[in-house]
Amino acid sequence: MNTIRSRVLLAMTVLLGIGLLLRFVYLDRIPAGPEWDEASVGYNAFSIAQTGKDEWGNRMPLMFPAFGDYKNPLYIYLTAIPVKILGLNLFTTRFFNALSSFLLIIVYFAIAEKLFKNTSISLLTALFVTFSPFGIFFGRIAGDGIMLSVLLISLGVLSELQYLDSKKSGWFILALCFLFCSVFSYNLARIVAPILILVFFGINIKCANTEKRTYVIPILISVFLLFALLQQAHISITSRLQEVGIFGKEQGVVLEINNLRHDDRNTLLSKILHNKPILFGITLIQNYLTHFGTDFLGTLKDHGFVSESHYPPLHLIMIPFYYFGLILLVYKNIKKPDAKQLILIILLLIAPFPSMITEAASGKRDLAQLGVMELITAYGIYHALRKKNIFIKLTVTVCFVTGIGFYLYMFFIRYPVIYGYIYSQKEHKICSVLQKHYGSYDRIVYSQKLSGEPYIFPLFCLQFSPKDYRVSRKSVTYNGWFTVEGFGKFRFVPEITPAVIRALPKKKHIALFVTEEEEKTISPLLRTILSPEQFNKQSQSLLSNTHNQLFLFTFTL
């Protein structure tokens, strides 16, 4: 027994060591960054750490307005801790997501132990979570507390499983607390957590056989959660749904219905067949099933988004075992239901809900499945291969190792090269120039054509004082989005034109960052301001990427 325990301990130590490396090494470089949301999270954490207020001057807000997208608060508050200790940089901004991804290995090992009491399955689960493509990718970005919310949900599940074993109500309360906190980490928890809470109540009432007064505190926590959700909904949910849902403003489904009915000349049959309930229903089911399909689970994606993984959630060899494990688990629970295993199955089935209401399957919004998929795959592999000969096991192992190797190569070596450009390349170049020469400029100007929300990057990279920022900031609100027009020495305009240059203050040393298109527009005027040598020198792009050019002109009018 001691030998087995020490072997398990050794295996877990190795896996945790590898997990730590995969999540923390070059955390500030791979992926490149920060991108907009990361810079916003980081700066708001910095502002909280320094002043107790967010960038807009709200003291300890429930939601952070940021750009008008209302970021969830918990991750930002937690990030304020490493930012306070180590300063504002990409490492401290991403720290808690990386830590959450790392801790998930331990949590799912524990969940597997609770469910199956089988060390092999538990170790396999830990192995798969360690090398999970989604676990590594989403643990290394920080646009929101995505991985933190997954950790909190899984801790909620683990606490509930412990409650079912021990019948001590403290564990149930703890589970609810974790789920409560997850709602403030990332949006997916707003849908997953309440459903899980209902499931926990249902299972506990049916299976746990405890007294009714045990549920008083849990009910109170649930009421608080509902209140908090309503508060959040009041602030942000309707705007989110309008932006990202299939029910959103630019509804392709409604246009489709109109086209179909028009083709059918609006007959009764067309109204019966082509209407919102049917077409939305089909779209929702289609979106839902996509998360269980081979395309989502196994193919590389080339979408160019910073906050979505380009690699699928499972390594190829895992997919058939995932399906096998799922079918086996469901079959066993139909024959003889096990409350704990049912929780896992339900979590897997509800995890795609946040994603299915958007236009396309989203790994980010479906991330509550992380850990569950790996656990089910481990279960499937164990039952499929335990009686098979060594050759088959070796073949599967080789395929798995090859898959991991391919993924690590793609993520750590190829991904930064292929997709580096999507991580705000221009903004970072501006930051690196400003970090060296900020003091020598009196006015720094660039446009929203160069960067959609340009202000956040200099705030982040210069660690600009939040107090000074709030005092000197000029901003406008348009359609619920906050646009900063300037602060301190910075001015951000819609576009750099000759009129903008003529309006610049005289006898001030100006730094003007422009895009390729803007450079063509203003170069005749700049030629009159700069000497030919100065103009030629400054007409060299700061970036070597020919598709992503950036120019810096410095002059005094």
Next chain:
Amino acid sequence: MNSKRLFTGAAILFFANILFKGLFPGTAPNSLSVHEIDLLTLLHLYPSLNTYWFRFIPVIASSCIVTATYLMVYRLTRKGMIAFTAAFFLTVSPWIVILSRFFNPYVFFLLIIVSVGFIRPVWIRSLVAFFAVLFFRHLFISSSLLPNMRDLFHMFEQLLQLFDFRTLFFVGEPFSYALQIPKTGFFMYVDFFMLIAGFFALIRMRNRKFAGFVTWYLAVGIFFYFFTSPDTLFTYRGLIVLYALSIVIGTGYAYIINRIYPKHIFLVAGFAAIIAINFVMYQEYLFAHFDKYNSFEWGYAEQSVISYYRNRPGLKVYVTDEAAGKLNRYAKFFLHHTYPVLTINQMKILCAGRLIQCIVREDELQYFHLQKDQVKLTFSHYGGLPMYFVIR
């Protein structure tokens, strides 16, 4: 089941298939494709414009496929219900319905592969299938016998897409509108549950021969898939895989029906209603919307041009090089001659004539300083997309 009942069932299925799949042969699709023309030319079949009698040939082939499947599944399972549901749902599956509605070599190839299923033992059957695949590839896909190794990785990724639920049950052909029934997959929506039930039933039945039969077709299907090319439509590439999955789905239906009938009669009625509604839905998409969504992938505009000018023999028709590309393939097929090709400058001189008709494409109108609404005549695809413009 005695042999008289068996063959009566087979005959009913055969004729029901012909009636069902042979409905309205000149719609969905309502024109010929370039590939149909090539195949008909190869076989020296030259139907007149707007006649589609040759489309009954794939209907008959498809009906033979269904009948052969019925007999084969019964032989392996000795269960009439499974044989019937496998054949019935193979009949109504969208992928085989659309495949049976136009003249193509794939439906005949599938018939050969299905017929090969009767051969015993397995190794001979496999050998025959192997050579059939090679021969078909050489004849219709590529002159080289072996696929390009560089394409294999890309095709492997696309194979995952073929098996994806979204492709199978909601989207269907993802790479081209030519064979895509709007808002319909290769199978009906409700077939998703039957696919799961079917795999489950296959495991529970413990019928090694039947499971082996389905597995064999899946394996041949994947083999055939890799022997096509990445440019080939999914419906063609996944042909045999879809056939194997159809049998699994049919097995699923039989399993569910056996579980709920006759104990839960209302459930059966509800189940039948859902299937009927799903069926009506996709048939409506096929007959009412397929041509509007997809006719630009076929030859509706080209056939319209030919039909128009065939009734006006006094007019002399000229085309530009860009307009000639697809149009003259149809002209050569139906009229046995092509329209003469002129350059833009030649057209500027010649097209002033009273009995001269010059056909150009939209991006060529600028050379004549014309807008779309200033032309003499427009020929559009069925969905309204203008394709050919006759300038003054």
